[in-house]
Amino acid sequence: MSALDGLEVRRTTTAQQLADGLSERIMAGAFGPGDRLRESAIAAELGVARNTIREAVRILELTGLVRYEVNRGAVVIAPTKENVEALYTARERLETAAAARTPSSKQLDAITTAFDELVKATKTGDTGEIVDKDLVFHQRIVELLDSSRLDEFFAGLTKELRFYLTVLTKEEKPEEVVVEHQVILDAIRSGDRDKAVAEIRNHIDASVQRLEAML
Amino acid sequence: MSALDGLEVRRTTTAQQLADGLSERIMAGAFGPGDRLRESAIAAELGVARNTIREAVRILELTGLVRYEVNRGAVVIAPTKENVEALYTARERLETAAAARTPSSKQLDAITTAFDELVKATKTGDTGEIVDKDLVFHQRIVELLDSSRLDEFFAGLTKELRFYLTVLTKEEKPEEVVVEHQVILDAIRSGDRDKAVAEIRNHIDASVQRLEAML
DNA sequence: ACAGTTGAACTGTACTACAGTTCGTTCTCA
DNA sequence: TGAGAACGAACTGTAGTACAGTTCAACTGT
CATH class of the missing domain: 1.20.120.530 (GntR ligand-binding domain-like)
Incomplete structure (x- = not known):
């Protein structure tokens, strides 16, 4: 246990935080399975740029919560x-x-x-x-x-x-x-x-x- | 076997193609393990925008070939x-x-x-x-x-x-x-x-x- | 009913800009 | 001479704008 334990300054990016936040909301049911994640809407609502949202969503893809469909964007995985x-x-x-x-x-x-x-x-x-x-x-x-x-x-x-x-x-x-x-x-x-x-x-x-x- | 087999028109994005290409190059040894993938350099060389490269690299992350480090970008996985x-x-x-x-x-x-x-x-x-x-x-x-x-x-x-x-x-x-x-x-x-x-x-x-x- | 057309909404991509970080190099002062 | 401070170039992370191409649902005429 060091005296500096827990002292960590933002070792994370906005995109990562967005991914975490979105992840939570999805699981809380804010987006139903099969729903599309609309980038501009989310970007506007959260006050970040669209490309940042895109990165966040790519991270979500990494964790398996959404899947990308060409020209349709990110879709929340559906429980088939x-x-x-x-x-x-x-x-x-x-x-x-x-x-x-x-x-x-x-x-x-x-x-x-x-x-x-x-x-x-x-x-x-x-x-x-x-x-x-x-x-x-x-x-x-x-x-x-x-x-x-x-x-x-x-x-x-x-x-x-x-x-x-x-x-x-x-x-x-x-x-x-x-x-x-x-x-x-x-x-x-x-x-x-x-x-x-x-x-x-x-x-x-x-x-x-x-x-x-x-x- | 349908008469339309194999007839498929570009069901892929530029980012995906870039990811494939980069993936090949990495495995061919163009980037050594531990090397950073410099976005602007790659973007300029391949004639695409930086955010597109970023997306491609996120896809690479998905396949495990690179890892992201905050403020250092994508790094080719090293064989420690x-x-x-x-x-x-x-x-x-x-x-x-x-x-x-x-x-x-x-x-x-x-x-x-x-x-x-x-x-x-x-x-x-x-x-x-x-x-x-x-x-x-x-x-x-x-x-x-x-x-x-x-x-x-x-x-x-x-x-x-x-x-x-x-x-x-x-x-x-x-x-x-x-x-x-x-x-x-x-x-x-x-x-x-x-x-x-x-x-x-x-x-x-x-x-x-x-x-x-x-x- | 139905094929075709149209238009709004949205994605994929490009380009520009800038603040904040990283890291190698130079400078400073003991 | 060498440890450490200061500097600066290179690069990442993020914002913002623009536009072509795609999707989809509503509308149209037959």
């Missing part, structure tokens, strides 16, 4: 059946591969802590908070793979996942959320790798099915 | 020890997870075909060609995961890998390349999943070690 399936399949492959590995004690701690925070969040009843902690829990699982690149990739998926997870979580009782994750945590802690993999597969399959039922 | 390790670790996790799955006969065919093409390429002696086919072979393995999102992610890694692989391939006899891959193919075809995983791990470990020896 195919998208959801592709997303959850990738998740399943990563998490099960992760669960098949032997965790270090540090990693085990991290997962346990994440679970505790999830439990705490369910008590507040704040959906956003629950979703956040839910995602962190799964991120910690993926970290068992010991691969920074895959961690980053999963973090990208996470942004999209939050979309869907928010919907799911609103439909579900907090206790259920806790139980589902408790099972996974227990399986991992028990050292029974096959069980852990199976439980994760379960959890994800169930989510996909509930999601698709809604679409 | 950490980078190489992170890249190859991700590769190893994906490919071994893939090899642990049971291939469909179609997937098996695809891998076999990829191998045959690799063999053919080694006979031409053209390094670029060999590297291409090598990468395709591994891409086919990853496709065993049945996840389009992971396929795309791996394709991204591939762009970076080509860098390193070109170096490695130049140092290696074509017959060795064939043998190394033959072993993997055989293991997969034999249905012995553990062996397949082990051989892949082997192959990748060997590559990393040779690479790091060079750095």
Whole structure:
């Protein structure tokens, strides 16, 4: 801990801040899936130049929240059946591969802590908070793979996942959320790798099915 | 097969074309790793506006070839020890997870075909060609995961890998390349999943070690 | 109903301008 | 002579304007 900790002066660009802001708004539902992001409108509203908005949107593309279509600009990704399936399949492959590995004690701690925070969040009843902690829990699982690149990739998926997870979580009782994750945590802690993999597969399959039922 | 197949008019933007062009040049070594991409210079040379170059470079960032640093612009990724390790670790996790799955006969065919093409390429002696086919072979393995999102992610890694692989391939006899891959193919075809995983791990470990020896 | 036309809205790209950063070089003073 | 300050060129980040080409929905005439 240095005396200068946290003293950091704007190590970021306007475009990056815009990207963050837009990202939040999109997830908050200000733009529905499939909507176009109109550059001039946004630029005018936020008081920045259009090219800056364009850069921000390129950053959003990087995080997977929007896709570019030629001459139509940026479009918010839509939760088609195919998208959801592709997303959850990738998740399943990563998490099960992760669960098949032997965790270090540090990693085990991290997962346990994440679970505790999830439990705490369910008590507040704040959906956003629950979703956040839910995602962190799964991120910690993926970290068992010991691969920074895959961690980053999963973090990208996470942004999209939050979309869907928010919907799911609103439909579900907090206790259920806790139980589902408790099972996974227990399986991992028990050292029974096959069980852990199976439980994760379960959890994800169930989510996909509930999601698709809604679409 | 429609009568209109292949009839497609410029379904792409200048920025995209620039990104493709720059991408090629970077891989051909026109820019060394760690070099900065100077916007005005490139814009002037190619006769396009600076903001268009900026967009092109953002696309390059998307494919992972460059990274942005605030107030320094785009920098070609450098092959530090950490980078190489992170890249190859991700590769190893994906490919071994893939090899642990049971291939469909179609997937098996695809891998076999990829191998045959690799063999053919080694006979031409053209390094670029060999590297291409090598990468395709591994891409086919990853496709065993049945996840389009992971396929795309791996394709991204591939762009970076080509860098390193070109170096490695130049140092290696074509017959060795064939043998190394033959072993993997055989293991997969034999249905012995553990062996397949082990051989892949082997192959990748060997590559990393040779690479790091060079750095 | 429907093919064709039109026009507004918007994207893709170019050009200009300037403040703020970075970084190598020169200058300064001990 | 050498550490550090000051300078300046080169470049990035952002703003703003302009315009050609595309999309799309409304309008038109048949």
